[in-house]
Amino acid sequence: MELQLALDLVNIPEAKKIVEEVQDHIDIVEIGTPVVKIEGLKAVKEIKEAFPHLQVLADTKTMDAAGYEVLKASEAGADIVTILGVAEDASIKGAVEEAKKQGKKILVDLIAVKDIKKRAKELDAFGVDYICVHTGYDLQAEGKNSFKDLETIKSVVKNAKTAIAGGIKLETLPEVLKSQPDLVIVGGGIANKDDKKGAAAAIKNLMKQETLA
Numbered sequence: 001m002e003l004q005l006a007l008d009l010v011n012i013p014e015a016k017k018i019v020e021e022v023q024d025h026i027d028i029v030e031i032g033t034p035v036v037k038i039e040g041l042k043a044v045k046e047i048k049e050a051f052p053h054l055q056v057l058a059d060t061k062t063m064d065a066a067g068y069e070v071l072k073a074s075e076a077g078a079d080i081v082t083i084l085g086v087a088e089d090a091s092i093k094g095a096v097e098e099a100k101k102q103g104k105k106i107l108v109d110l111i112a113v114k115d116i117k118k119r120a121k122e123l124d125a126f127g128v129d130y131i132c133v134h135t136g137y138d139l140q141a142e143g144k145n146s147f148k149d150l151e152t153i154k155s156v157v158k159n160a161k162t163a164i165a166g167g168i169k170l171e172t173l174p175e176v177l178k179s180q181p182d183l184v185i186v187g188g189g190i191a192n193k194d195d196k197k198g199a200a201a202a203i204k205n206l207m208k209q210e211t212l213a
């Protein structure tokens with residue numbers, strides 16, 4: 001089980017400082033969508049250059065021109081690139097094709113997908129690498145989460161790895177771990193803490209315990 005740190009509300013120097021602090025306890029650094037929009041793929045490039053031992057995910061949340069966006073994110077050093085599950089099938093297939101050419105991976109974000117069971121099954125057949133249930137900030141503010149959705153996709157996804165994102169923190173992690181996702185994505189649950197290293201270590205330790213149990 002992998003831990004991904006999502007960095008959404010920081011600039012490049014702030015991102016580097018946080019990764020420096022928590023690098024021993026995470027597997028993947030996510031350059032979040034707001035960072036990609038504000039700083040560009042330069043953020044991906046700089047983080048990959050500074051921390052080559054970590055995987056870097058570019059959260060482009062691609063919706064169209066998928067092959068091209070995957071190519072550009074890959075050239076910047078991304079190991080994993082995200083596309084939205086609500087995108088056209090042609091876009092998903094284009095993303096997968098380009099990622100394969102570049103030796104990279106695709107994570108599909110199911111945010112705003114209405115029938116996640118049906119879509120997860122379709123996406124799995126397209127050969128994507130990760131399928132991620134996700135409650136974005138705007139629905140987190142309404143008290144929603146993706147715990148049940150994770151269980152739902154686990155029942156149909158046979159090939160891809162499963163992932164979960166959206167407001168996960170140490171206190172809610174046990175609920176998430178019941179469904180045994182392959183990847184847990186945590187943003188504010190680490191990045192907003194005073195002791196970021198301690199938070200990342202505690203989350204990773206709990207994940208390790210669950211994997212061994």
Ligand SMILES: O=C(CO)[C@H](O)[C@H](O)COP(=O)(O)O
Nearest residue numbers: 006165166167168186187188
């Ligand atoms: O993609 C995102 C928002 O669209 C975030 O990166 C994701 O939700 C994880 O961050 P947090 O744990 O703070 O919710």
